[in-house]
Amino acid sequence: MNRLLSLLLITLSAMAASAGSIKWHSADSLPLLGKAVDDASTSSRFQRLPDSLEHKVKRPVLFGLGRHSAGMAIRFTSDSPEIHARWKSRFKSIMDHMTPTGTRGLDLYVMLPDSSWTFAQTARPDLASHTTETCVISNMPAGQHEYLLYLSLYDAVDSLYIGVPREYSLTAPAINHPRAEAPIVYYGTSLVHGGCVNRPGMAHTNILRRRLDRDVINLGFGGNGQLDLEIADVIAAVKDPSLVILDFVPNCSSAQIDTLMIPFVDKIRAAHPSVPILFVECLPHPRCRFDNVMKAAVERHNAMMRRRYDDLTERYDHLYYMPTADIFGDDNEHTVDALHLTDMGALRFADAMEPVIREILAKE
Numbered sequence: 001m002n003r004l005l006s007l008l009l010i011t012l013s014a015m016a017a018s019a020g021s022i023k024w025h026s027a028d029s030l031p032l033l034g035k036a037v038d039d040a041s042t043s044s045r046f047q048r049l050p051d052s053l054e055h056k057v058k059r060p061v062l063f064g065l066g067r068h069s070a071g072m073a074i075r076f077t078s079d080s081p082e083i084h085a086r087w088k089s090r091f092k093s094i095m096d097h098m099t100p101t102g103t104r105g106l107d108l109y110v111m112l113p114d115s116s117w118t119f120a121q122t123a124r125p126d127l128a129s130h131t132t133e134t135c136v137i138s139n140m141p142a143g144q145h146e147y148l149l150y151l152s153l154y155d156a157v158d159s160l161y162i163g164v165p166r167e168y169s170l171t172a173p174a175i176n177h178p179r180a181e182a183p184i185v186y187y188g189t190s191l192v193h194g195g196c197v198n199r200p201g202m203a204h205t206n207i208l209r210r211r212l213d214r215d216v217i218n219l220g221f222g223g224n225g226q227l228d229l230e231i232a233d234v235i236a237a238v239k240d241p242s243l244v245i246l247d248f249v250p251n252c253s254s255a256q257i258d259t260l261m262i263p264f265v266d267k268i269r270a271a272h273p274s275v276p277i278l279f280v281e282c283l284p285h286p287r288c289r290f291d292n293v294m295k296a297a298v299e300r301h302n303a304m305m306r307r308r309y310d311d312l313t314e315r316y317d318h319l320y321y322m323p324t325a326d327i328f329g330d331d332n333e334h335t336v337d338a339l340h341l342t343d344m345g346a347l348r349f350a351d352a353m354e355p356v357i358r359e360i361l362a363k364e
Contacts, residue, residue: 071218084163153194192220
């Protein structure tokens, strides 16, 4: 018994010594990708909408979703063989169709010698607590490594610290990659928000950021991509975007598209008169194959967007339209619930969007 107690005390002492040897670095001091507004406008750095909108938007849930850190990522470099993370999730979100690693986890990528990014490890959230502290990865090869740490998709990261043993360094990245300048701004629904991939790096907006070497600002709001004009103001305030993508149809009625789409675009065009805007049709949900009511609604909403798009082309240049009927193939295997994307669905979506975006950017 005494021997077991001694072994336990030795183990606890080693754990305490190890924990004490970690130096924690606030992510507030590191470069942040994926944010549309200035840090000074938000009470949390990892918040997508400014505090000033809290009582201006018509639906309080929209501002709550704007607190989510979807699409945000921290860049840093370190020579440490292990990377630790400690973060606080405001809402402790749990959903019945999305993994906790996707809703509340973090996702670590490392840069390869050819400057491409590859997945390294996921930081799993503590389901019993708002705060998680964990070793994300260990036993890394010696030398400096560039890291990209994706934040939670469907929760608000209130604070984030990255830890390494005290004898190692953690600093700002050595290179600007993905490029922060001339970001793509992507507005939409839960599919843009990240529902319902297994981990943050698999959201199609995050896949596109890695592939295009360009920041992508995620303004997807689950169930609430309803052409709120306050969000158009947020898009209008983004400095020098290279492309604006509007992917709102799944959350809108035909009446909303009819009455709000043109005023929404007018606000963006007033600030960005020559920035290209890409309109994306509603994705072909598997439910539409067997649910005739939903199929008719999707066709009706897409048709309304096409009519308003045609109206806009008479007033503005640099507008583009993306049909989506054939982008997922015909196996019906790309969603978790016949609506929201799995990792495979997000990958297929990114595969379809990448050449369209590249062609627009090359043309413009």
